Amino acid sequence: MKRTVLIGILSLLLTLPACAPTREETARLTVVCTTYPIYLFTSSLTQGVDGVAVERLDTGSTSCLHDYTLSMADMKKLERADIIAVNGAGLEEFLEDALAATDARVIDCSLGVELLENLSHHHDEDGHDHGHWDPHYWMDPENARIMLANLRNHLVIIDADYAAEYEENARLSDAALRSCQGSMQDIWDECSSQQGERPRLITFHDGFQYFARAFDLELLASIEEEAGSEASAHEIVEITELVREYHIPAIFTEVSGSDATAKAISRETGCGVYQLDMVMSGEGTGVEDYERAIVQNLRTVTEVLK
Numbered sequence: 001m002k003r004t005v006l007i008g009i010l011s012l013l014l015t016l017p018a019c020a021p022t023r024e025e026t027a028r029l030t031v032v033c034t035t036y037p038i039y040l041f042t043s044s045l046t047q048g049v050d051g052v053a054v055e056r057l058d059t060g061s062t063s064c065l066h067d068y069t070l071s072m073a074d075m076k077k078l079e080r081a082d083i084i085a086v087n088g089a090g091l092e093e094f095l096e097d098a099l100a101a102t103d104a105r106v107i108d109c110s111l112g113v114e115l116l117e118n119l120s121h122h123h124d125e126d127g128h129d130h131g132h133w134d135p136h137y138w139m140d141p142e143n144a145r146i147m148l149a150n151l152r153n154h155l156v157i158i159d160a161d162y163a164a165e166y167e168e169n170a171r172l173s174d175a176a177l178r179s180c181q182g183s184m185q186d187i188w189d190e191c192s193s194q195q196g197e198r199p200r201l202i203t204f205h206d207g208f209q210y211f212a213r214a215f216d217l218e219l220l221a222s223i224e225e226e227a228g229s230e231a232s233a234h235e236i237v238e239i240t241e242l243v244r245e246y247h248i249p250a251i252f253t254e255v256s257g258s259d260a261t262a263k264a265i266s267r268e269t270g271c272g273v274y275q276l277d278m279v280m281s282g283e284g285t286g287v288e289d290y291e292r293a294i295v296q297n298l299r300t301v302t303e304v305l306k
Contacts, residue, residue, distance in 0.1 A: 253276070
C-alpha cells in the first residue's frame, strides 16, 4: 500500500511544471551597466536581440558615487557579467578591484567625449577625491549619442551574429536622441526670443556643467551638497550674494539630493527652489526615458528663469 502511494506521488511530481528559469539564467550574453543612463542606452540597443540580459548596479540609490559600495546583489551581477559597461571619466572608483578581478569585457562609454574639468576638483571632508574630470557628461544629449555609439561599436564585435539587429536599434536610438536635441533647441529658441540675456544657473549638485554648456546657460555656482551634509558658511554667503546681485528668481537642487541649504537661501532672498534630474535613477527601460528627463530639465529652467 505504501509503495503504491509513493509511486502515485512521484508520478504526480513528474507531471508538475518545473520552475521557470530567470532571464539571467537563460541568457547567452549578460551586460551589466554601472549607471542608469548606460542601462537605458544598452536596453535600447539590445531590444529584441535574442538571449541578451541587461542589468544595472544599484548606483542610483546614492546622490554621490564616491560614497557608494558594492552590495552583495551587485557582486553577483558582476560575477555573471559577460560585458560590463562603465561610465568612465573617474566615476567608478568603487569598481576598481572588481574590474581587476573580472574576465568580462569592459566598455568605457566616455571614449571620444570631450571632458570638462571638474568644478569641485578637491578632496572633500570625507577624503574623497572628486577627480580632475567632470564625469557627468551624459547630461549633454550630444555626449549621450557618443555613449550610444561606443556601446554599439563593441556589441557588434562581441556579439557579431546579431550585428544587424544592434545596428538597427542603434539607428533608431540615435534618431530619438537627435529628436531630443531638436526638441530642446525649440524650447531654448522660444526662451531666447523672450529675454535678452543668458539664463543664469545656480545648482546644488556639481553635475550640471555639461547641461549648461549644451544650452548656453551661465553656470554661476555649482555646489556639491550630499544628503546629510550642507554647504559651508562661505558658500552660503556667496550664493546669497549672487542671487541678490543678479536678481536670480530660482535656484536648483537635484532630485535625490539635499535641499536644506537651498531652502535656507530661499527664505533669505525670496528665490524659488526647483528640482532638476541628474538621470541617475528611475524605472525606465529605454532611450526615450533619458530624453524625457533631459527635456523636462530644460523646460523647468527656461520656465522659472524667464
